[in-house]
Amino acid sequence: MYDYIKGYINQIDINSIVIENNDIGFRVLTSKNSIDQFSKSLNKDEKITIFTKMIVKEDDISLCGFSSREELEVFNLLTSVSGVGTKVGVALLSSSYYKDIAKAIISSDLSVLTAASGVGNKTAQRIVLELKDKVNKLFVFSDESNDxxxxxxxxxxxxxxxxxxxxxxxxxxxxxxxxxxxxxxxxxxxxxxxxxxxxxxxx
Structure with a gap:
């Protein structure tokens, strides 16, 4: 299992990147927000690090990854909820920054969650119900700022x-x-x- 991959960006698509390491190209499914981060390094001779998770299904093995370990941790939490698969987890992290997702879960702001493709009211409620305590352990939230x-x-x-x-x-x-x-x-x-x-x- 890969914890992270360090290499050069070879290609960027709508919801994935290809990262080259030792002459091997790894296609990694990722969020729009991570793609925005990686885009800054596309035409530069600089290595990037992507934090990854291997997704194993009966008919497919794929890599999912993000520009920060914290975003990956939020993805892992989201996909632990029944009805939230890889595609929906990535959609959530593409529609809002991972910190906004965390804040929405803590404050029970369903509108932030339902803004993502494939997330209805019931799924959003389930995410809040199952993850509020877990997200609260993962982050410290200031009461003095909405930033x-x-x-x-x-x-x-x-x-x-x-x-x-x-x-x-x-x-x-x-x-x-x-x-x-x-x-x-x-x-x-x-x-x-x-x-x-x-x-x-x-x-």
């Missing part, structure tokens, strides 16, 4: 370091994360985040 830049992956270095620092001081992970959700984390250094967390958590 998606305030949605930070829990495994980002700044968040992880700050969380570990406060846990080492005796605070629980849930306590720290709940406090993180009250502040705008974007653009903060680890030190700034720790100071603000301590200020709020000790109130």
């Amino acid at each position: 998606t830049s305030s949605i930070i992956p829990v495994n980002s270095l700044v968040v992880e370091d700050a969380m570990n620092a406060l846990i080492s001081l005796g605070y629980t992970k849930n306590e720290v994360k709940k406090t993180m959700n009250k502040i705008n984390i974007s653009s903060k250094t680890t030190e700034e985040l720790i100071k603000e967390l301590l200020k709020l958590i000790n109130k």
Whole structure:
């Protein structure tokens, strides 16, 4: 199984790219948003990294991949929901940025989800019902901003370091994360985040 592929873009199509590595061309199904990212490297002599998942069916084996590991993680969550296959998962991530999808799930905003081809009201409701808790564990959401830049992956270095620092001081992970959700984390250094967390958590 491939975790990621690093190579040069050979071709970009509507919903896939061909990435060349060691004289082998891998066709990878991907989202419009990832294609927009990869397009910047098309005519440049620079390698790109695509984070992949192998999709195995009875009559087909294909690769699906994205420009960031976080987008792949959201895709994996989406396709874990009954009725959401590879095509619908990619359609969701093509209609909206992965952070917008995550935010829509947390806020139960069905309109963002139903904007994707193949997603009706019932499917959108099922996505929210099944994934709200899982998405909440994957990201930290700031209550102070509607900007998606305030949605930070829990495994980002700044968040992880700050969380570990406060846990080492005796605070629980849930306590720290709940406090993180009250502040705008974007653009903060680890030190700034720790100071603000301590200020709020000790109130």
